[in-house]
Amino acid sequence: MLNEIAVENFTLVPAAMAAGAQRIELTGNLTAGGTTASKGTVIESLKYCHEHNATVVAMVRPRGGDYVFNDTELKIMEHDMLEMQALGVDAVIFGVLTKDNHFDKDAMENLIAAAGGMQMVCNLCFDWIPKADQKEALDWLVDKDFTRVLTHGGLLDTNILDNLDQLKQIVDWADGRIQVLPGGGVNIDNKDQVTSFMGVKQAHGTHLLGELTANK
Template sequence: MIKEAAVENFTNVPTVIANGANRIELCDNLAVGGTTVSKGVMAETQKYASEHHTPIMAMIRPRGGIFVYNDTELKIMETDIFQAQELGIDGVVFGALTDDGDLDTEALEMLIAAAGGMQITFHMAFDAIPIEKQDDAVKWLIEHGVDRILTHGGSLDKPINESINQIKETIKSANGQIIVLPGGGITKDNVDQITSELGVAEAHGTKIV
């Protein structure tokens, strides 16, 4: 079981690794859902994590709020991906949508190209895609080599137990071709029950260990 801990900055990284996290999603500003950390934080976290054989997934998000980005913001994201790659970060976490809630395929193609050779997680922007469009989104992400989709199965306002059926629909769409990573409200107390019910081998949370 891969327990991916979402961690803000470096401060708690040693603790969560010691407590059993075997992958880290590295963020700043978790209060807004996570943004990109500084180069210094990324470098020190990568150094520590590699010494403890723990992969790092770096959040690539220039600000909180909606997942519709302008050209300047996308250029910032591309530069941050190059920086993460230069520092030896294992993977990156990002998402980009249009005003209509579709995948911003042009932006995503650019970001995916920048991340060449790194793992890619499409983050909870997925949950902002209208349900009737999600199956097509999954297919596009598979075709473009994205490794996993982080999803709560709906609004974070509702407990993950109420989103299980929608996450199962995403798993069905994925058809074993892309990892579906459940997150949002998964804790060390419910992780075994939720992963068992969904039949998944990875889970994500801020309190997963």
């Protein structure tokens, strides 16, 4: 089982590694759903993780809230994407939607170009897309060479255990073409149930390995 732990500062990176994390999602402001971490945090986290045979997925998101970003916010995301590429980040996680909650394909393609070959992961914006259109959206991610899609199987105000059928449906749609990563409410107590039902061997969360305590 590959455990991807989401952390919002460097102090929890060594704690996550010690607990058994193999991949870190590096973000800021988790209470807002995650935003882009600072350059300094990225540099030190990359150094530590690579020394301990772990990889880093960096969030590129200018603010919390919805995933409909204006032109200035998209420019900020592009600058951040280029910075992550220059720093040698292993993967980036991002997503942009239109006002009717479908992929903003023009904006996404600009960010894909800025990613410059880094692995790309679609964030939880996927769950905002109407379920009737999610298969088509998943096909688009495959076509654009995304490595993974992070999904809760529904909006975050739902319990992930109530979304297992939808999560399994997404796995079936993916058909091995793209990894489906369950997240949002996955923890040490329900991780095995979620991943077993879906037939996947990776999970994402802040508490996958229990409560982390940073060493001061």
